[in-house]
Amino acid sequence: APRDAHVLRQLPVLAVHRDEVPRPDQREHQLEFHETLLPSLSKNVVSGNSLVSTDYESGDLFGDESAKRVNAMSFAARFPSIISSGGFDAIFGNPPYIRMEEFKPLKAYFAQMYSVHEERADIYAYFVERALSLLRSGGTLGMILSNKFMKAKYGRPLRQLFDKNASVEKYVDLAGADVFHGATVRTVIVIAKKTTPQKKSGIAYVPLPTRWDL
Numbered sequence: 001a002p003r004d005a006h007v008l009r010q011l012p013v014l015a016v017h018r019d020e021v022p023r024p025d026q027r028e029h030q031l032e033f034h035e036t037l038l039p040s041l042s043k044n045v046v047s048g049n050s051l052v053s054t055d056y057e058s059g060d061l062f063g064d065e066s067a068k069r070v071n072a073m074s075f076a077a078r079f080p081s082i083i084s085s086g087g088f089d090a091i092f093g094n095p096p097y098i099r100m101e102e103f104k105p106l107k108a109y110f111a112q113m114y115s116v117h118e119e120r121a122d123i124y125a126y127f128v129e130r131a132l133s134l135l136r137s138g139g140t141l142g143m144i145l146s147n148k149f150m151k152a153k154y155g156r157p158l159r160q161l162f163d164k165n166a167s168v169e170k171y172v173d174l175a176g177a178d179v180f181h182g183a184t185v186r187t188v189i190v191i192a193k194k195t196t197p198q199k200k201s202g203i204a205y206v207p208l209p210t211r212w213d214l
Helices: 002-019 023-034 052-057 064-070 080-084 102-112 123-134 153-165
Strands: 089-093 135-146 166-173 187-194 204-206
Touching: 052 080, 089 123, 102 123, 102 135, 123 153, 153 187
Parallel strands: 089 135, 166 204
Antiparallel strands: 135 187, 166 187
16 A cells, blocks of 8 residues: 555664664755765555556446456566666565455456466465566566365466476475465465576475474
């Protein structure tokens, strides 16, 4: 949300003010040359819909009011130098756990724009595909996900996406751990590199540690 992005931009500045108060001569220098304690993060921390790009405007999938709520975002417009140079070095995320009924209005858009689309697919599948598309070749993906895609029929397109476009390096099994309090979901952490099938490496399976391992 825009409000959250604003708070994130201010946190480093607040930390600096808390831990280091500028000397009078430093403060005078900043005022004279119009400098700030830290560079602006306005272009680094942004608020927008990671899954819906502004290309939806060319169709009739959303009405005017729905479009405002969707808050579509073009990564090419927000991060032009990164996208034009091949993509991000790394993308890490924790996709939201949303009931399918809640994003049903977006299903038509997802069906058009994402290869992982399945009628019963969870929203995290689209986040994985989006992240891989934004990474440069060799870039790193890290996501905490439900483990259902490994066996469920609706997870097949996502499994195929990993097989064709990524090399999974670590599969951290968090089954049985109360990762998200109150959420009845078995989670895994997937660490992968964006690569071609010819350059795949082995997968390291990391089981949930017991208290004796900690």
